[in-house]
Structures are given as structure tokens and as C-alpha cells.
Amino acid sequence: MLLFAFSEVQATVVQALRGTSALEWLAVLTGFACVWLAARESLLNFPIAIVSCLLYILIYYQKALYADSGLQVMFIALSAYGWYEWLYGGRNQTPLAIAHTTAAEWALGAGFIAVFTAGFGYYLAHHTDSSFPYLDSFTTGTSLVAQFLLMRKRLENWWLWLLVDVIYVPVLWVKELYPTSLLYALYLGLAAYGYWQWRQQWRQQWQKEAAGPAAPLAS
Numbered sequence: 498m499l500l501f502a503f504s505e506v507q508a509t510v511v512q513a514l515r516g517t518s519a520l521e522w523l524a525v526l527t528g529f530a531c532v533w534l535a536a537r538e539s540l541l542n543f544p545i546a547i548v549s550c551l552l553y554i555l556i557y558y559q560k561a562l563y564a565d566s567g568l569q570v571m572f573i574a575l576s577a578y579g580w581y582e583w584l585y586g587g588r589n590q591t592p593l594a595i596a597h598t599t600a601a602e603w604a605l606g607a608g609f610i611a612v613f614t615a616g617f618g619y620y621l622a623h624h625t626d627s628s629f630p631y632l633d634s635f636t637t638g639t640s641l642v643a644q645f646l647l648m649r650k651r652l653e654n655w656w657l658w659l660l661v662d663v664i665y666v667p668v669l670w671v672k673e674l675y676p677t678s679l680l681y682a683l684y685l686g687l688a689a690y691g692y693w694q695w696r697q698q699w700r701q702q703w704q705k706e707a708a709g710p711a712a713p714l715a716s
Contacts, residue, residue: 524552536691543580579648613638655692
């Protein structure tokens, strides 16, 4: 009985994947690529993220996930700015280095998420046919804060992406966006890898700064 149920679910998923539009598959592939590149600290993550976001504007709007559709517009703007920050946001317009999130950034981020979730969630609940107004707004607000921290190369941005991805997987599955749901399941692994990779880089930076400049050789 259990084996039959599993086979039935598997057949349903395979059929749904086959029926997925080329638009969504392209968005999935570019989305995976940009997160992988971000985890590798590559600047190429920004132009590819912009392409992926443009595709998801249409996809989310068609599924009545309006907050997430609008979020993509913000992501495009933040990606463009983040591109500049990574190149020139360090001291004396040098490449930006990985750093920890400050207490002020945590406080501002938490406040923004709370206000955005309550305000935009209320709007979606009373003026649209949004499927999950408050959950949709929470993931949108949290994603914006996570993207801001990523833009500033804050190590803890990956914590917020892990939280968002855990929520998105079942929500997108319910909305029958199966490839995108599976993509967010992969994002969980990429976020964990990104945190590990960035932490290694941060430790190398810290050790280099702690060691200071090499002493000149005696003549």
C-alpha cells in the first residue's frame, strides 16, 4: 500500500515536471547559477541574478504570489547596487571584504521585516487574491534584508536565506511550481555551503589582518 502511494506521488511529480514551462526551467537554472556564484563570492552572480529575477516577475505574478513578484523588482535594483558595492565598497573604493552583521543592522532588519509583514500582509489580505498574504509578505521582507546583507557581504546573510528557503519549499509546492520548489530545496544546501565558504574566507582575512604587515628583512 505504501509502495503504491509512493509510486502514485512519483508519477504525479514526473508528469508535473514534464508540464513545466520553458520559462520556469530557465528561471530555475539561472536562479541556481546565481546562488552558486554568490556562495563562491563571484561577481557574476549579479548579472545572472538580474536575468533570473526578470523571469520570476512573470512566473510569480501568474501564480498570484504578488509580493514575491514585486520582490524581484527590488532584487534587480539591489543586485545592481550590490555589483557596485562588491567592486568599490571597501576602504578607499577597494573590493568589499566579508564582515559580520552589526547590532544596528540586525535591529533595523528585524524592524523592517516586522513592519513590512504586518503592513503589506494586510494590504494583500484585503485588496488582492494573494494565496498566503502574511507568509508571502514575511518571506519577501526577510529576503530583502538577506539580499541587503549579501550586498554588504555580511556573513550572516546566509542564515536568513536558510530560513526563507525552508518556508518557500512547501509554499511553492502547493502552488504547483514544482521545479522552483525543488530549486529552493537545493538552495538550502547552497545556503549552508555559502555560509561555510564565506566563513572560511572571513577567517583567512582575519588571520591576515591579525598577522599585520611582514617585517622588512635586515640588510
